[in-house]
Amino acid sequence: LGRFHTPFGLWNTSFHHGANLQTSIFRPRFVDFEDKGGILPVHTVGVWASGKSRQGTGKITYDLYLGNGPSIRQRHLDPNTFIDDDGGKMLGFNLGYEQAGVLGGWTLGIHGFGATVNAFTSTAALSNRTRLRAAGAYFGYDARDWEAIGEYYHFANADVATGIRHSSNAWFAQLGRAFGSLTPFVRFERAALDPGDNYFRAQQTGSSYRRSVVGARYALGMRSSIKLELSSTSESPMVQLDEGGLLVP
Numbered sequence: 349l350g351r352f353h354t355p356f357g358l359w360n361t362s363f364h365h366g367a368n369l370q371t372s373i374f375r376p377r378f379v380d381f382e383d384k385g386g387i388l389p390v391h392t393v394g395v396w397a398s399g400k401s402r403q404g405t406g407k408i409t410y411d412l413y414l415g416n417g418p419s420i421r422q423r424h425l426d427p428n429t430f431i432d433d434d435g436g437k438m439l440g441f442n443l444g445y446e447q448a449g450v451l452g453g454w455t456l457g458i459h460g461f462g463a464t465v466n467a468f469t470s471t472a473a474l475s476n477r478t479r480l481r482a483a484g485a486y487f488g489y490d491a492r493d494w495e496a497i498g499e500y501y502h503f504a505n506a507d508v509a510t511g512i513r514h515s516s517n518a519w520f521a522q523l524g525r526a527f528g529s530l531t532p533f534v535r536f537e538r539a540a541l542d543p544g545d546n547y548f549r550a551q552q553t554g555s556s557y558r559r560s561v562v563g564a565r566y567a568l569g570m571r572s573s574i575k576l577e578l579s580s581t582s583e584s585p586m587v588q589l590d591e592g593g594l595l596v597p
Contacts, residue, residue: 351429354392355411355442356459357486357499371495371565373577376520376537377557379499382418382425385553387518387539388482388501389418389463391427392438405449409457411442417463422470423552434477436464444486453491459484464508467550477508478547484519493526495533505547514545522561529568535561556584 355361359379363370380386394415400407416428417436444457460483467475484500498521506513517540524533537559541548548554563577 349395351391351393351427352396352413354388354390354438354440354461355396355398355413356388356440356461356482356501357442357484358455358457358488358497359499360390362488362497368571368573371524371531371533371575372522372535372561372563373575374561374579376499376522376535377553377559377581378501378518378537378539379520382427386425387541387548387551387554389425389427389438389461389480391429392416393427393429394438400446403445405452406445406447409442409444409446412440414439418465420465420467420547420550423550425551433466433468434464436466436477436479438463453489453494455486455488457486459486465547467546475550476546478545479506479508480547481505495524495526495531497522503541503545503547505542505545507546512544514542514547516541516545516548524565530564530566532564533562535559537561558582 353360353364377385378387381390392413392415394413396413398411400409415438416432417438419426419428419433440461442457442459444455447454462481465478465480469475481504482501484502486499489496500519501517503516504513520535520537522533522535524531539557541554541556559579559581561577561579566574
């Protein structure tokens with residue numbers, strides 16, 4: 349009960365704010381924190397139930413959560429930590445399977461969440477409302493000196509005023525291989541976001557993009573490391589709204 353990292357996929361709860369725990373320097377862009385350009389509600393204030401149940405040689409994992417729905421202010425998502433501006437609560441789930449035994453190291457799962465998201469102008473006037481609906485799948489592997497993680501999100505959002513629906517998707521996949529203390533890695537990211545979707549259009553970083561990342565992490569010990577990361581990003585132009593709800597030239 350309280351504020352927590354929204355349990356969709358693996359990245360958001362596996363690494364939390366522990367930058368040394370993740371192989372890369374930066375998170376995938378679309379799952380970054382709200383104040384750093386992320387387009388997903390990675391924080392939730394509410395109630396969260398989580399658990400595991402042993403099945404065969406592995407474990408079924410489950411998460412169910414209910415909390416304040418986010419809003420869009422100053423062109424960034426706001427998790428509404430201290431106040432909820434409407435009754436459109438955030439509701440989501442995460443169902444996974446962690447494999448043990450001979451094929452140990454694999455994690456597979458599905459996830460989904462929804463909320464009603466209000467977008468506000470700089471004068472606190474309501475600009476638009478969106479029914480946010482997202483679902484997808486993820487995988488992870490961490491064994492035998494290999495590590496991999498990938499997540500997929502499909503969005504079926506609808507404008508509350510008009511009922512018009514918009515379809516978008518986003519995904520990333522990262523692969524690394526440890527050679528002693530050195531772990532080189534590569535990551536690909538892709539977000540194909542409908543430019544007519546007010547949920548994305550009202551956010552500063554709500555445009556489609558492609559990104560390729562290569563890098564390496566050298567572990568100095570359990571608590572410190574040296575990292576190098578290079579990335580190339582291709583971003584699609586789109587019509588966006590400013591803080592006042594007006595079109596950005």
